Amino acid sequence: MGRRLSICNSIDDCDLAVLANESSRMTVADGRSFIEEGAPAHDFFVVTGGRVKLFTLLPDGRRQITGFAEGGDFLGLAASTSYAFGAEALGSATLCRFPHAGMQRLTERFPSLEHRLREEASRELALMQARMTLLGRKTARERVATFLIERCTHLDRPDSARPVELDLPMPRTDIADYLGLTIETVSRILSAFKKEKLISIRSITHITLLMPERISTIAEGME
Amino acid sequence: MGRRLSICNSIDDCDLAVLANESSRMTVADGRSFIEEGAPAHDFFVVTGGRVKLFTLLPDGRRQITGFAEGGDFLGLAASTSYAFGAEALGSATLCRFPHAGMQRLTERFPSLEHRLREEASRELALMQARMTLLGRKTARERVATFLIERCTHLDRPDSARPVELDLPMPRTDIADYLGLTIETVSRILSAFKKEKLISIRSITHITLLMPERISTIAEGME
DNA sequence: TACCAGACTTGATTCAGGTCAACGTGATGG
DNA sequence: CCATCACGTTGACCTGAATCAAGTCTGGTA
Incomplete structure (x- = not known):
């Protein structure tokens, strides 16, 4: 996960051909897995189209989704030698794959890229702090409210x-x-939110927040 | 949080005086807070002695501790403009403070440091994935078992x-x-663990894992 | 040695959210 | 146009962990 066009920001004034040279495109069909948790980590990925979900599993199949990623988001920072998460497409998705070796050539060529990657990791780290608080300390109502608010700030409209x-x-x-x-x-x-007129549910995938700030209040546990 | 002597690794063959020049030492008394969640982030920190806890708060006081840090651990990566967490000493602790500006001079002087910081962030990110699974999907028994195992692998003895x-x-x-x-x-x-002869509790702070692999099994949810 | 305060443990009870089960619903295909 | 199937909703009930309420243990102090 990362902000839109994360990589390119630090090199857009440089030779994009070099970048293209070190990467390869790939398409992943709906539900197909393309990162195996625990597998040796050879590549970074940038989501270029569609969406992707990241998760970890327990041996008995319990699953924790650790994030969703979409266009422009960066994947693979949470890995040293092996991936700390699995990833699969949510709907069909297109990705750009950067082998670690190639990425290293890129960072040598464009030193600011390394800094950019660190920023990306920091942003991610900050998000995770909030997510840990959600998982460890929020009630179900607060979690769902938080999720809705996340989805909407995500749309970068001001509150x-x-x-x-x-x-x-x-x-x-x-x-x-x-x-x-x-x-x-x-x-x-x-x-319940629908009954309280906080949201309206037009279809399974299409929801309208009728009182965003009210939901926001719930999300922060201020009911 | 970070691995021991994280920063120094990438410059230990270089001029340590330069490093000392960009940093200042500080001591924090037991229970004293030295990072305020949400405050503008001006510094990085390295824990040089004692221990520290990192946490986030909800408005009504619910608290999620997001990590413990000790000697050599690096703090402050989970921050862009403002800190995503608060921090306070657990017992009295000593820290090395690196203002962002100084750190930037350091990364310019020692480019490998930037890479080192990214690695640190990645390691941290991987840990957090596991912690999210713990918080989102593990039972109380599994969480406590995981905590005990964490504390012991932390001691870098092999399982x-x-x-x-x-x-x-x-x-x-x-x-x-x-x-x-x-x-x-x-x-x-x-x-309960004590009753089951999995651990013995010598004092509040002193616990012996009698059957580490058994606890490890519980931690992974394989009961 | 006795007292006290804070931290921890233990027990009884409650409740948020999980589990189990039945029922809608909407997309796909014969 | 209905059957099917996967996904989602709703309801009844159960349970793991929270809450509420005593105890107990420890270390510090006089």
Whole structure:
């Protein structure tokens, strides 16, 4: 995960051909896995189209989704020798793959890239702090509210008091595994929000936040 | 948090005086806070002695401890413009402070340092993935078991089948806030482990893992 | 030695969220 | 146009961990 066009920012005034040279494109079909948790980490990835989910598994199959990534997001920083997470496409996705060796040539050529990668990692690290608080200390209601708010700030509209339309491209199972809840709980809480006129549910993937700041308040645990 | 002597690794063959020049030492008394969550981030820190806890707070005071740091660990990567976490001393601690500006001079002088910082961030990121799985998907028993195992691999002894002595310098409250549990639950589970002869509790801070691999199995959810 | 305060443990009870099970719903294909 | 199937919702019930409430243990102090 990372901010849009993360890599390119630090080299856009430089030779993009060099960059293209060190990378290869790939397409991943819906539900297909392209990073295996624990496998030796040989590549970085940039999501160029579609969406992707990142997760870790317990031996008995319990799953924690550690993030969703989309266009421009950077993957693979959470890996030393082996990947600390698995990744699979959510819908079909296109990726740019950068072998570590190639990336190293790039950072030698464009030293500011290294700094950019560190920034990316820092941003990610800060997000994770918040996510740990969510998982360790928030109630189910607060988690779902936080998720909705995340999805909407993600849309980089300023926190308006006006209704915000969202689409949630991931199935409920993924939302649940992201929030450390069950599908049933997520479903019940969305229904409750609807009943309270905080949101309206046009279709499974299409939700409107009717009172964004109110949901925001819930998300922060200030009910 | 970071591996011992993280910074120095990449410059130990270089001019350490330059490094000393860009940093200042400080001592923090027990329980004193030295990073305020949300405050503008001006410095990096390296823990040089004692221990430190990192945490985030919800408005109503709920707390999630996101990590413990000790000698050699690096703090401050999870911050862009403002800190994503607060930090306070656990017992009295000594720190080395590196203002961002100074750090930038250092990375210019020793380019490999930038790479080192990124590695540090990556390591941290990988740890956090595991911690999210713990908080989102593990049972109380599994969390406490994981905590004990963490503390012991932390001691860099290989996973032996032999008993391992641990000391837990943090109060139960901190363990609870780290694991997303309450003090009572932590206490009960430690008592249960004792009853099951998995551990022995010599004193509040001093615990011996009698069957480390057994605890390890519990930690992974394989009961 | 006795007292005290803070940290920890233990027990009884409650409740948020999980589990199990039935029921909708909407997309796909024969 | 209905059957199917995967996904989502809703309801009834259960349970793991939280909460509430005593104890207990420890180290410091007089």
